[in-house]
Amino acid sequence: MLVGGGHAHVEVLRQFAASPLTGWRITLLTREAMSPYSGMLPGVIAGLYRAEQALIDIRALAARAGAEALIDRATGIDLEAKRVHRAGGESRPFDLLSLDTGATPDTAGVPGAAAHVLALKPIDALLPRLRALLESPPARLGVVGAGAAGVEVALALRARLPQSRVTLVAGVAGVLAGFPDRLRARATAALTERRIAIHQGEDVAEVVRDGLVFPRAAPLALDAVLWATGAAAPAWLGETGLARDRAGFLRVDACLQAIGQDRIFAAGDCAGFDPQPLPKAGVVAVRQGPVLARNLRAAAEGRALRPYRPQSDWLVLLSLGDRRAIGTRNGVVVGGRAAWWLKDWIDRRFMARYQGA
Ligand SMILES: Cc1cc2nc3c(=O)[nH]c(=O)nc-3n(C[C@H](O)[C@H](O)[C@H](O)COP(=O)(O)OP(=O)(O)OC[C@H]3O[C@@H](n4cnc5c(N)ncnc54)[C@H](O)[C@@H]3O)c2cc1C
Incomplete structure (x- = not known):
């Protein structure tokens, strides 16, 4: 069961669509049918994109992955009974659970x-x-x-x-x-x-x-x-009984597995990466996506997990709101229209991976 339609889970669904997980029934439980991509949100506010351009139709993506999409809010996890509670309906059982529910202000x-x-x-x-x-x-x-x-x-x-x-x-x-x-x-x-x-x-x-x-x-x-x-940790995670870090985020090991749990994974902002502190940034969730997909498949098939290895530095590009951007990577700072062009290209390419048929 996948809970949350964040940046890591859209990649998990994409990979399960490309190569189905045979013998498993997949359920996606997420609050919104349209998952927003934060990288383009400032562009939406500035009027450079329409809101739809920054939204992923996660129901359609789930359908391509053969997953049942439940548009609802998870409210708790019963670790013993292996069930996820939700606001608007009956709790659902899981054999394998992955959380990518983001953070709160x-x-x-x-x-x-x-x-x-x-x-x-x-x-x-x-x-x-x-x-x-x-x-x-x-x-x-x-x-x-x-x-x-x-x-x-x-x-x-x-x-x-x-x-x-x-x-x-x-x-x-x-x-x-x-x-x-x-x-x-x-x-x-x-x-x-x-x-x-x-x-x-x-x-x-x-x-x-x-x-x-x-x-x-x-x-x-x-x-x-x-x-x-x-970002702060969503309050409901505190009542799950899962191990949390000092800020309240779910502690995960290098393989994105919840500490002390061999059937529960977490990625993105809701996870606190035990091996080293990581920023609460979309780019981290995006990079964790392929590792999470691979490890969920491995856990389902009884194979060994592989670790997520964070990059030491990554490209940061900030939109200035007027088709210009500034950015940095490895200490080099760039700016201007070319930086915006690059950001726009990266963001559109990201969205095309998940919006396509
Ligand atoms: C304006 C803005 C711009 C940003 N720009 C950038 C940027 O350029 N680069 C960058 O790296 N980072 C950026 N960030 C940070 C980025 O948004 C987050 O780090 C990123 O979204 C985290 O991804 P995630 O997968 O953890 O969760 P999210 O993207 O937050 O997704 C969480 C998902 O879980 C669902 N959900 C939440 N709670 C529940 C629940 N209880 N039950 C079911 N479903 C639930 C939500 O509906 C959502 O689909 C920006 C943030 C903001 C606000």
């Missing part, structure tokens, strides 16, 4: 955040609210969190809503913390050139109905706040 430590912000994750819940926001643009918009997603979303909003005042709240960490200094400088320049105000030095202490409150700095009045801070 990290709003827990900030009072008012859960009530007042528009969280970027989960993306399926974001899209309808985003549509409403784009239709009646607020005068003052804030994006909290200046990692890759926050920077891209602020730039996309600027491109789409030229009349709105956009503020990127970068907090103590600043813009693109953890990325090479040259990329950080380039991103800061791109934000400033596009009239995006950067608020940094202090993290948000509280979100109120009309803006943000800081420990010392003056409050920031805003009409809408998008929340793009780090």
Whole structure:
């Protein structure tokens, strides 16, 4: 049974479609019939893509893999009875289980955040609210969190809503913390050139109905706040009895197998990779997909598993919202229209693998 239609599971389904897993009944339990691809979300916001271009019809993909698709939310796992509970129907049994359910926004430590912000994750819940926001643009918009997603979303909003005042709240960490200094400088320049105000030095202490409150700095009045801070573990995973890391994500070994479980696997944002810390990034889930597919097949057929070996570095490309991008790999920083062309090509090629007949 596959739970969650994330980036790793779409690859599992693609591979099972190409080469069926004989003798097994496959069930996909996922919340949404259309699985969003985050890499193109900023392009959707900027108006460079239609929403459908960034959505994978996971029901159709499951059908090609011979899998039954249940569009529903998993709410728990009974490890002893080997059943997955769901919100809208009877629990389902499994012999082999794989989880790729992503993460949730990290709003827990900030009072008012859960009530007042528009969280970027989960993306399926974001899209309808985003549509409403784009239709009646607020005068003052804030994006909290200046990692890759926050920077891209602020730039996309600027491109789409030229009349709105956009503020990127970068907090103590600043813009693109953890990325090479040259990329950080380039991103800061791109934000400033596009009239995006950067608020940094202090993290948000509280979100109120009309803006943000800081420990010392003056409050920031805003009409809408998008929340793009780090990922947190979905609460329901805590009640499964599966081993979790300090942040609450499911601990997996090098083969993506849940610690202490030989019939349960996890990948993508919902997994905490025991051998080394990994970023919560789509690129990790994408890279884990083929390993997960191979190991699920091996587990089903009683063969040996193989480890996932993370790359030491990968290409990061950030859309600037206007058919330009900046990016980095191995410390080299690039930017401009060619970088956007490359990002667009990579993203379209990714989607074509899963959207096709
Ligand atoms: C705006 C934005 C831009 C980003 N851009 C990039 C980028 O350019 N590059 C990059 O590497 N990363 C990017 N990221 C990060 C990226 O989105 C995540 O790391 C990635 O989506 C994780 O993939 P995943 O497979 O773990 O889960 P997800 O893609 O989150 O998919 C989870 C799936 O599980 C389903 N699901 C969730 N809970 C349940 C449940 N209880 N029961 C059943 N189904 C469930 C969901 O409906 C969804 O189909 C971006 C994030 C955002 C918000």
